Amino acid sequence: MKRFSLLLAAVLAALPAAADAPGMRNKGSFIQLTTRSWFTFDPAAAFDAVSFIVTGNVYEPLITFKNVDDPEALMPFLASQVPSVANGLLSKDGLRYRFPIREGVKFHSGDPLTPEDVRYSLLRFMLHDIEGGPSALLLRPVLGVYSTRGEDGKIALDFEKAAAAVRVDGDSVVVRLAAPDKTFLKALASLPIVVSKPWSIAHGEWDGTAGSWERFNDRPLEKSYYHDHANGTAPFRVESADAESGSLLLKRHDAYWRAAASLEEVRLRVVPSKALRLWMLENGDADGSYFEDRDFSEAKDLDGVRVVEQPFYASLGEVLFFGFQVDAASPRIGSGKLDGKGISPDFFSNPDVRKGFAAALDYEGYLKRGLGMRGRRAPGPVPELFLPGQAPAATVFDLKAAERHFKKAFGGALWEKGFSLTLAYSPSNASRVVLANLMKAGLEKVNPKFRIEIQRLPSAEIYEEAEAGRLPLFIAGYYSDYPDPHSFAFGLLHGAGYYPKAQRYSNAKLDAMIEEAAAVSDPELRRERYRKISAAAAEDPAQIYTYQPARFSAVRDWVRGLDATDNVNNLRLNNFPYFYSLSKS
Numbered sequence: 001m002k003r004f005s006l007l008l009a010a011v012l013a014a015l016p017a018a019a020d021a022p023g024m025r026n027k028g029s030f031i032q033l034t035t036r037s038w039f040t041f042d043p044a045a046a047f048d049a050v051s052f053i054v055t056g057n058v059y060e061p062l063i064t065f066k067n068v069d070d071p072e073a074l075m076p077f078l079a080s081q082v083p084s085v086a087n088g089l090l091s092k093d094g095l096r097y098r099f100p101i102r103e104g105v106k107f108h109s110g111d112p113l114t115p116e117d118v119r120y121s122l123l124r125f126m127l128h129d130i131e132g133g134p135s136a137l138l139l140r141p142v143l144g145v146y147s148t149r150g151e152d153g154k155i156a157l158d159f160e161k162a163a164a165a166v167r168v169d170g171d172s173v174v175v176r177l178a179a180p181d182k183t184f185l186k187a188l189a190s191l192p193i194v195v196s197k198p199w200s201i202a203h204g205e206w207d208g209t210a211g212s213w214e215r216f217n218d219r220p221l222e223k224s225y226y227h228d229h230a231n232g233t234a235p236f237r238v239e240s241a242d243a244e245s246g247s248l249l250l251k252r253h254d255a256y257w258r259a260a261a262s263l264e265e266v267r268l269r270v271v272p273s274k275a276l277r278l279w280m281l282e283n284g285d286a287d288g289s290y291f292e293d294r295d296f297s298e299a300k301d302l303d304g305v306r307v308v309e310q311p312f313y314a315s316l317g318e319v320l321f322f323g324f325q326v327d328a329a330s331p332r333i334g335s336g337k338l339d340g341k342g343i344s345p346d347f348f349s350n351p352d353v354r355k356g357f358a359a360a361l362d363y364e365g366y367l368k369r370g371l372g373m374r375g376r377r378a379p380g381p382v383p384e385l386f387l388p389g390q391a392p393a394a395t396v397f398d399l400k401a402a403e404r405h406f407k408k409a410f411g412g413a414l415w416e417k418g419f420s421l422t423l424a425y426s427p428s429n430a431s432r433v434v435l436a437n438l439m440k441a442g443l444e445k446v447n448p449k450f451r452i453e454i455q456r457l458p459s460a461e462i463y464e465e466a467e468a469g470r471l472p473l474f475i476a477g478y479y480s481d482y483p484d485p486h487s488f489a490f491g492l493l494h495g496a497g498y499y500p501k502a503q504r505y506s507n508a509k510l511d512a513m514i515e516e517a518a519a520v521s522d523p524e525l526r527r528e529r530y531r532k533i534s535a536a537a538a539e540d541p542a543q544i545y546t547y548q549p550a551r552f553s554a555v556r557d558w559v560r561g562l563d564a565t566d567n568v569n570n571l572r573l574n575n576f577p578y579f580y581s582l583s584k585s
Contacts, residue, residue: 028264033289042226056569059192059232067565071483094180108237120197144178146496190482190570235580246270262583288555294372313548320544322348325504330470332422356405360442370434375547380534418449425475466502485530
């Protein structure tokens with residue numbers, strides 16, 4: 001579940017009508033600035049923010065959300081109806097979903113969309129199952145498993161079981177779940193994954209048969225033709241891309257099944273420098289750009305630029321992740337022993353160590369210096385937007401409390417000997433620099449023998465090192481995979497979730513609570529279950545939660561179109577751009 005969402009996504013604003021602005025360049029072209037490049041175009045593997053922005057504008061889901069204000073309201077998309085008991089497309093036992101496939105839809109290649117394409121796409125998404133990828137979003141509800149592989153890494157899934165669960169019936173695709181699951185439709189509405197089966201096969205991808213699927217299971221990303229090629233049904237198609245230079249050109253899909261987009265093309269450009277992004281936006285060399293929350297005042301003061309604040313807190317923000325069982329060969333744990341020159345591989349398995357770290361962090365200092373006072377303290381692993389009524393965060397900056405916990409850890413040996421370890425983060429966000437240094441400073445105030453080395457790693461390397469269990473402590477951001485508390489509870493707390501797997505963290509009690517909550521249909525009862533999950537997680541913290549950021553969008557004042565509340569592919573909720581909504585005038 002690699003929504004290792006590193007807060008590197010492009011963001012855009014909802015703007016009211018205004019007079020034509022002087023200096024506007026190329027009405028049909030939109031230039032959007034980001035801080036890093038995408039990792040992949042493969043919709044079965046795109047799980048980081050920038051890759052998801054690309055796939056979310058190139059591929060489409062079967063159903064989607066009516067608007068960003070109501071995550072329970074769904075509408076048809078590539079399917080012509082949303083299954084419900086009332087319309088007869090959902091069985092009364094909540095297990096069988098029928099999706100009539102829309103006619104008249106064409107892929108960018110010109111091929112028509114068929115029910116077999118949809119079946120193939122769903123199976124491909126589940127069976128390719130790239131380590132750290134998003135396949136569990138469907139594997140869990142459809143097949144009742146979290147991976148196609150066992151603990152030994154070998155294939156453990158029966159293809160016939162998967163084939164029977166997803167089948168074509170006339171003009172429809174029928175999906176049968178392993179058990180009732182309240183999150184299934186929301187997850188499906190957030191997954192732009194429909195590809196062309198004939199086009200895939202023609203370019204060396206899986207042929208859809210039982211005899212060949214294992215060869216495509218957990219392939220390295222670069223071996224997929226979809227890694228740097230795309231063929232979806234969405235409003236824009238990939239015209240050209242250069243990941244090294246960070247330049248991407250999307251062209252309008254003129255045969256789009258809805259009305260063609262207003263914009264003729266979208267150019268994504270990677271510009272790591274904040275100063276340069278500010279200058280390009282003010283100078284009219286860009287139409288929209290990503291900025292961090294701490295940049296709000298600077299962006300707001302730009303001439304010819306409009307800044308609009310997102311009215312809700314949907315992201316969990318930056319999180320500090322503990323490694324519960326670090327690879328003993330990792331250079332980031334020093335000597336590998338609790339001797340003052342390093343830490344033992346299981347250092348963070350000690351709850352007093354984790355609680356000591358949590359109490360040593362200056363949360364308000366991070367809000368002020370890292371977020372520019374633009375944030376709301378996260379109550380726990382699930383944002384208040386998705387789970388109202390939670391108790392406030394229990395952990396506060398308290399060096400005395402941190403000292404008490406550290407003196408209890410390892411029978412007092414930790415306090416006497418001290419420790420040395422590395423805290424890693426991706427340099428793409430300045431707020432992470434602040435958070436890392438505040439963590440370091442707080443620990444050194446508690447005890448000068450506590451030493452933290454801060455290491456900057458490229459985003460891709462953060463992923464690789466975390467998955468390999470070589471990071472004792474690292475920082476990453478977290479967005480919702482879909483708008484539901486289960487997205488956060490599973491991704492952060494369940495042993496099969498991406499982060500817990502990377503952390504080597506497992507809590508059988510929490511796993512059972514999370515699985516039970518997913519099947520509950522009554523809304524208030526579901527919320528109560530997740531509130532209990534959040535409270536249980538606070539007793540034995542697996543991560544340190546900080547502040548939910550107050551997102552904002554910065555665009556030139558000639559940009560129009562995001563005043564709509566659409567939430568196709570769950571892009572808008574995460575404040576990612578959906579270019580189909582945009583125009584310039």
